[in-house]
Amino acid sequence: MADSPAATNTHHGHSADVTKRDLLQLITGAGAAILGGAIAWPLIDSMNPAKDVLALSSIDVDLAPIAVGQGITVMWQGKPIFVRHRSAEEAKEADAVPLSQLNDPQADKARVKPGHPEWIVVIGICTHLGCIPLGNKTTDMRGEWGGWFCPCHGSQYDTSGRIRKGPAPTNLPVPPYAFESNTKIKIG
Numbered sequence: 001m002a003d004s005p006a007a008t009n010t011h012h013g014h015s016a017d018v019t020k021r022d023l024l025q026l027i028t029g030a031g032a033a034i035l036g037g038a039i040a041w042p043l044i045d046s047m048n049p050a051k052d053v054l055a056l057s058s059i060d061v062d063l064a065p066i067a068v069g070q071g072i073t074v075m076w077q078g079k080p081i082f083v084r085h086r087s088a089e090e091a092k093e094a095d096a097v098p099l100s101q102l103n104d105p106q107a108d109k110a111r112v113k114p115g116h117p118e119w120i121v122v123i124g125i126c127t128h129l130g131c132i133p134l135g136n137k138t139t140d141m142r143g144e145w146g147g148w149f150c151p152c153h154g155s156q157y158d159t160s161g162r163i164r165k166g167p168a169p170t171n172l173p174v175p176p177y178a179f180e181s182n183t184k185i186k187i188g
């Protein structure tokens with residue numbers, strides 16, 4: 001009587017009951033969007049999916065509508081990715097920062113693609129405790145270095161996404177991406 005199955009809390013049972021077949025149908029039906037799901041991704045990861053399923057984990061981003069000074073956020077593998085169109089001066093300034101001034105020393109050149117210094121692409125998750133920094137909108141607070149500002153505990157990133165002040169220990173990571181043309185990148 002004490003261990004009646006009815007006593008089990010079925011509240012969380014739903015996601016655990018998703019079978020491999022159901023999940024694959026979901027993936028096929030819903031395309032890349034499902035890859036962003038907090039539940040779907042670890043499951044897919046552990047299933048060693050076929051190459052065509054993996055291919056869905058990359059996204060194309062059209063850069064043409066992003067004006068100088070503006071940034072946009074796109075979702076890739078469940079993470080916000082910041083794509084920022086820097087001005088020529090911002091790019092030059094970022095490139096000129098001596099590594100000795102950086103907490104997590106990394107040259108700007110190592111964070112942008114050759115021939116495209118005006119585009120910076122970073123994973124938009126603060127490396128302190130995971131908040132989403134502000135700064136993509138021109139009206140957002142961007143901090144003293146003009147990049148991104150994390151309102152949670154005041155971390156400030158420069159226009160290269162490098163940590164300049166505050167508790168965040170490391171730079172915003174650069175995701176894998178490539179230019180497909182001058183106005184299009186593929187992330188992933």
Ligand code: FES
Nearest residue numbers: 126128129150153
């Ligand atoms: S999470 Fe960004 S400063 Fe703490």
